[in-house]
Structure formats: structure tokens, C-alpha cells
Ligand SMILES: O=P(O)(O)OP(=O)(O)OP(=O)(O)OC[C@H]1O[C@@H](n2cnc3c(O)ncnc32)[C@H](O)[C@@H]1O
């Protein structure tokens with residue numbers, strides 16, 4: 001699949017990671033902001049609906065194949081919150097510091113054994129604006145929420161997300177290691193396999 005894809009995200013951290021991962025997969029993309037595409041309203045009640053809304057918006061505004069990611073942190077002790085609303089958990093969209101502070105506050109009385117959480121990522125690919133058979137891949141990354149931030153890599157909730165397999169936060173992982181094991185890496189590899197199979 002050689003066509004250029006419009007990547008329907010405005011999140012700098014995600015774009016950095018997609019940039020690193022898609023080159024290895026031979027996927028060429030352009031950011032929607034470079035094509036004047038405005039962010040879609042995320043009115044969905046599921047991650048897949050929001051990813052579809054973002055991909056469809058970008059495809060319709062450009063006529064190109066489009067790919068979108070909707071993701072978040074799902075915390076068991078909070079009944080799955082912030083989940084779908086991770087980007088605006090503290091109110092202001094994309095205020096990572098406020099979102100992390102609110103998460104720490106919400107779990108201040110939660111013991112370590114009950115702080116399990118997972119990052120979830122759903123990626124949707126549309127071949128063109130009228131594509132009725134989107135290619136969809138999703139993945140989760142199991143961990144738990146730390147009681148204090150640690151590490152400076154990554155973005156969003158990475159300083160608070162403890163990765164049991166590596167004994168550190170996802171913000172302490174080297175970027176290339178996060179891009180090997182994360183929810184986004186797993187979902188993108190699945191999507192790539194589906195694209196190859198569909199010869200999309
Ligand atoms: O919708 P786009 O434009 O892609 O950008 P966004 O930041 O609004 O993205 P989402 O709506 O998918 O919300 C995802 C939020 O979940 C968090 N998140 C997602 N993936 C993450 C990761 O790999 N590490 C840390 N936090 C992550 C982060 O706070 C994001 O703001």
C-alpha cells in the first residue's frame with residue numbers, strides 16, 4: 001500500500017510515535033493540520049466511534065485515505081474513568097498536568113493493589129471518504145497508576161503509568177521501547193497486518 005495517508009490527530013505525542021512507527025511499516029502519512037483539517041467533534045460514546053469520526057472528518061476534507069487513533073487510560077478503581085474522556089479529564093482538553101493531578105487526587109486513598117489500569121488504543125483506517133468497510137484495530141496495555149509521577153519521556157499520563165513488565169513508568173521507557181510494546185504500537189501492528197491482508 002503506497003498511498004499517502006492523512007493522520008487525523010492533533011496530539012503531538014501521538015504524532016511523534018506514529019512518525020517513528022509508521023516509517024518502519026512503510027506507511028507514509030501527512031498530518032491533518034498540514035492540510036488545514038480542523039479537529040472533529042468527539043461526540044462518540046465509544047473509542048471506535050470517536051476514531052471513526054476523526055478518520056471520516058479527515059478523509060472528507062482531503063479526499064485521501066485517513067487514519068485516526070482514539071485512546072485513553074482506563075482505571076479499574078474509577079469504573080473505567082477517565083477512559084474516553086482522558087484528554088479532557090480535568091476539563092481543559094489536552095492539559096496533561098491538570099489531568100494527571102486529577103487522577104492522583106481521585107486515587108489518593110486507593111492502595112497499590114487496587115490501582116490497576118490499562119491504556120487502550122483504537123485505530124481506524126478509511127480508504128476514502130465513502131469507505132463503508134473501515135479497517136479497525138485495537139489493543140490494551142496493562143499496568144497500574146503510580147502514586148507520584150516519574151520519568152520525562154512520552155506524553156499524557158505516561159509519568160503515572162507503571163509498566164510491570166519493565167518495572168518503571170511508561171515515561172521512563174526509552175521511546176523506541178514504548179513504541180515496541182505500547183497499546184498504540186500493538187494496535188498499529190494489527191492494523192498494518194489487516195491492511196496487508198486487505199491490500200487496502
Ligand atoms: O484526538 P487526537 O487529536 O488524536 O488527540 P487527543 O489528545 O485529543 O487524543 P484522544 O482524544 O485520543 O485522547 C487521548 C488521551 O489519552 C491519553 N493518552 C493516550 N495515549 C497515551 C499514551 O501513549 N501515553 C500517555 N497518555 C496517553 C492522553 O492524555 C490523550 O490526551
Ligand SMILES: [Mg+2]
Nearest residue numbers: 011042070087
Ligand atoms: Mg481527541
